[in-house]
Amino acid sequence: MDLTAKKESFYIGIDMGTTATKAVCFDANGTVIRQISHSYPMYHPEPNWAIQKPDEILQTVLTCIKEITQDIQPQFISFSSAMQSIIAIDSTGKLLTAAILWADNRSAAFAEKLKNTELGKQFYQKTGIPIHPFSPMTKIAWLKEFEPEIFSKTFKFISIKEYIWHYLTNEYCTDTSMASGTGLLNIHTLEWDKEILDYLHIKPEQLTLVKEVTHQCKGISDDFLYVIGGGDGALANLGTGAMNKDCLALTIGTSGAVRLPIDKPYLDEQMRTQCYHLMGNQYLTLGAVNNGAIILQWLKETLLKTDKSYETLFDEAEKIPAGSDGLLFVPYLLGERAPIWDAAAQGTLLGMQITHTQAHFVRATLEGILFGLFQITEILLPDPDKRKRTTVMASGGFGKSELWLQMVADIFQMKVETSQSIEGSAWGAVLIGLKSFGIDSVAEHKKGKTFVPNAAYQKVYQDSFDKFKKVYPVLKDL
Numbered sequence: 001m002d003l004t005a006k007k008e009s010f011y012i013g014i015d016m017g018t019t020a021t022k023a024v025c026f027d028a029n030g031t032v033i034r035q036i037s038h039s040y041p042m043y044h045p046e047p048n049w050a051i052q053k054p055d056e057i058l059q060t061v062l063t064c065i066k067e068i069t070q071d072i073q074p075q076f077i078s079f080s081s082a083m084q085s086i087i088a089i090d091s092t093g094k095l096l097t098a099a100i101l102w103a104d105n106r107s108a109a110f111a112e113k114l115k116n117t118e119l120g121k122q123f124y125q126k127t128g129i130p131i132h133p134f135s136p137m138t139k140i141a142w143l144k145e146f147e148p149e150i151f152s153k154t155f156k157f158i159s160i161k162e163y164i165w166h167y168l169t170n171e172y173c174t175d176t177s178m179a180s181g182t183g184l185l186n187i188h189t190l191e192w193d194k195e196i197l198d199y200l201h202i203k204p205e206q207l208t209l210v211k212e213v214t215h216q217c218k219g220i221s222d223d224f225l226y227v228i229g230g231g232d233g234a235l236a237n238l239g240t241g242a243m244n245k246d247c248l249a250l251t252i253g254t255s256g257a258v259r260l261p262i263d264k265p266y267l268d269e270q271m272r273t274q275c276y277h278l279m280g281n282q283y284l285t286l287g288a289v290n291n292g293a294i295i296l297q298w299l300k301e302t303l304l305k306t307d308k309s310y311e312t313l314f315d316e317a318e319k320i321p322a323g324s325d326g327l328l329f330v331p332y333l334l335g336e337r338a339p340i341w342d343a344a345a346q347g348t349l350l351g352m353q354i355t356h357t358q359a360h361f362v363r364a365t366l367e368g369i370l371f372g373l374f375q376i377t378e379i380l381l382p383d384p385d386k387r388k389r390t391t392v393m394a395s396g397g398f399g400k401s402e403l404w405l406q407m408v409a410d411i412f413q414m415k416v417e418t419s420q421s422i423e424g425s426a427w428g429a430v431l432i433g434l435k436s437f438g439i440d441s442v443a444e445h446k447k448g449k450t451f452v453p454n455a456a457y458q459k460v461y462q463d464s465f466d467k468f469k470k471v472y473p474v475l476k477d478l
Contacts, residue, residue, distance in 0.1 A: 287337070
């Protein structure tokens with residue numbers, strides 16, 4: 001393919017994830033021309049801390065842009081980003097903190113105290129974000145109490161996406177999609193909530209301007225036009241075609257989430273779910289889990305200590321029957337978000353027998369991650385008949401495993417479809433970019449493979465799932 005074609009022919013989506021940044025170049029038909037991916041570490045300098053170095057991520061993003069644009073002059077570069085990071089900077093732009101990530105639980109005590117109060121419930125009704133240490137709102141409160149010198153010097157509180165956007169464009173701004181995940185934005189007005197900011201003793205000027213996801217700006221040191229884009233979850237829905245009422249998006253990367261498109265904010269009376277804005281009257285009600293594919297990495301490297309590839313481990317797990325011969329894993333190794341919202345939750349292995357093998361542990365881990373996501377799906381779609389009429393649109397790295405996708409179909413008892421573009425968030429960013437420039441996308445959503453539920457596995461999985469739901473309530477007080 002001639003990569004020296006006119007710049008109007010190429011569009012780039014940059015997906016800044018928790019553990020890696022992926023850059024994908026598409027043509028006007030939605031065909032992937034080139035993909036680049038580079039990873040970076042997460043650090044845990046103290047118990048319950050999860051941080052990253054902003055400049056490491058910035059350099060990774062710049063490397064991805066340089067490599068993806070080699071011999072290509074795109075019409076625009078649009079961004080998707082992992083949500084719920086927070087960085088404090090001073091008036092010169094100097095970093096006062098590392099990037100404190102969604103997985104950081106240092107504010108757990110504060111969150112636990114606030115969430116059961118009337119004020120905490122009011123905050124949820126305003127923002128659609130449960131009171132939990134994943135929220136930037138609780139992290140700002142932690143900095144105020146435990147790092148008062150840093151708090152007093154802070155010019156702005158920004159996400160890693162805002163840090164990179166400012167480097168590229170010299171603008172301090174965010175988009176409604178990212179802002180709606182902070183616990184600081186009123187989901188009804190799409191403005192920073194004054195009551196919450198007053199509670200934290202911060203001013204609106206200490207946050208950035210909130211823009212539409214289609215906001216664009218020219219780079220200050222290059223010829224590229226940048227589109228701000230949105231959060232990775234909302235863009236995964238858009239990119240996988242899961243923006244109609246008969247679709248449920250399921251993403252598993254480092255963490256995981258299930259998301260249902262809606263046309264106005266939805267707030268759960270029990271505060272079990274979240275609500276994000278995308279654009280216009282497009283919202284998402286969702287539940288996100290801490291414990292996605294990162295649990296597989298832990299299993300492989302820490303518990304099993306094996307050099308086998310994931311492909312080999314999955315092949316072996318496929319030979320184990322559904323239900324893992326009674327082995328059940330509740331994978332709350334990083335605490336948990338939806339639906340229990342307990343940063344102190346712990347992982348539990350039940351039913352271990354001497355006959356269980358390495359393959360049983362792998363299969364039980366795959367099942368346990370999916371049970372956590374199905375527990376959220378039951379809340380979003382409580383009617384079993386409605387679930388049967390709804391298609392699960394799968395995206396994220398797990399979409400490369402046919403075993404795992406078939407397990408989704410069997411555990412959820414729902415049809416599962418993949419997208420030909422597994423990296424749905426990058427394509428969603430490009431679709432936002434096309435809208436920003438008034439370009440009609442000629443590319444239809446390209447379906448990949450379809451997985452149909454096997455009714456023969458329904459009972460064994462339902463029995464395992466019923467046990468799964470009982471474990472946390474029984475053990476939490478111990």
